[in-house]
Amino acid sequence: MNLAGNKALVTGADGFIGSHLVEELVRSGCEVKAFVYYNAFGSTGWVAHFPEEIKSQVEVIQGDIRDAGAVKQAMRGCKLVFHLAALVGIPYSYLAPESYIDTNVKGTLHILQAARELGNVKLVHTSTSEVYGTARFVPISEEHPILGQSPYAASKIGADQLALSFYHAYDLPVAVIRPFNTYGPRQSLRAVIPTIISQIASGARRIRLGSLHPTRDFTFVKDTVRGFAAVAASPRSVGQVIQVGSGYEQTIEQTARLIAEVMDAQIEIEADQARIRPANSEVERLWADISKAKKLLDWQPEYTGEEGLKRGLSETVQWFTAERSVRYPNPQAYTI
Template structure:
């Protein structure tokens, strides 16, 4: 298969590109290397994918460009069978400071992808959405029928993007699926995420910092489970036109998570607390029964197993990754 991964040098996109190359597909990555976080992480991802391609049957090509450039997007979409649209301006808190950039990238960039795809015989567009579309919970776990009332510009932009994808599926007969990710973590994740900070600080004998009182809960999803959900959509069409939760169902209090990482790595440390941001969600918890019914999605990594895997990776790649966490 020929596959375009937008944002394919980023965290989730990079793991997808690597998996597709390993599986023998021909992969084109579009990424603008936005310095939202240190681009050296993306450079490591690109190098890893190139090494995988050199040692197997798949191919890998990097195009430095932006999804806001409709001409570049159209040219690349024309060449491929599938589009995995992972490119986005990430970050709930920064979206409060610059909401128009989130609209430009996440909404207009998505429309460029969808417009290009509907003019070709593309097999499927798979869009990365977010649990941030739900906003304040009316009930938990979130199922896809839960009201979508995002409380941040980031969440609003992701909701608009997925609604466009689903409407294009309806009115243009474009096979498109929106996957609502729930707090994805794992190797090479953004260095300013809670898990990377907890692990880094504990390994350096510094107290983990919790924002708020720590009673907020998160449905942390290991990146390998997210990759499996995406790979399934190369062959499965049952979710076309749908928005689908991709979570772990295994939610945990932030305070408990910090304590468990602390207890594993540096049990003598105490937790520190700082003021939380108003745009941060109180709770996330995914009902994944729809994903299970449509695409057979079954996450296999618990939060405790995933944190152990991430910690082991962190120890092995500490020399280049840790400085980026400390400077984030």
């Protein structure tokens, strides 16, 4: 499918990855509807910060993914739907698991039902590497067993399986994209890379973090959104689960020290018990096998290996410091 000239709906457009995806699609020639979370403040999240040349080409729709009628109305006229709207904070899922089922599972069901009823819609559904739990083998392929080690992960497993069931049961053209740990400008300070950057930028040299030994496949947001576009454009993606990652693994501690190097800072790291997951819930190792994406989509990351990670971190640091995003009362405070 040629993206140019087609109308696309992006749910979760006000968020980190969703906002970058909207910009990518506009630059690809898509007509874009940005579905953002309705709130009493009238905030449209990161959509409000788009350059004018992007903002002027985006139709913003405020709504709630939990409202089936609002979802269906927003989808009218669209041939592509990128479903990113979700609750994503793992710590909060321990406290409020029901809200994750309502948003992540039932919200996805509303998207699927609307796509089926409206017809002529290709759906790109967003998964997460958290569905695997701790790796049983690495690098992790799409054939790896799935295991919900947090309520968040369980809700995403449920949403993924619902999406695939609509492909098998109703022949709905669904593709599941499974990003690994995306980072970059606009990411929440709750995520590990932004919290390290914000602490260092605020002048702290004793950096508070949770577990240091788990590994992650950190993927720069530009690569992730190119993956979304490639999944949407390829007819070979229908009915498939396709991972996008950097293909490179590094521990949290190594990442913190690389950020310190990029920011020219000497740091010490101290454990903050509030940031440590329950023992059986910690995902110890994530490292993506991206061979399927390379084969089916002709996609590959541009930010890979230590050099690529360092380059992506440099761009991320530059954004956070230039945007003065570290101006928070206490960057070392932990917010669930």
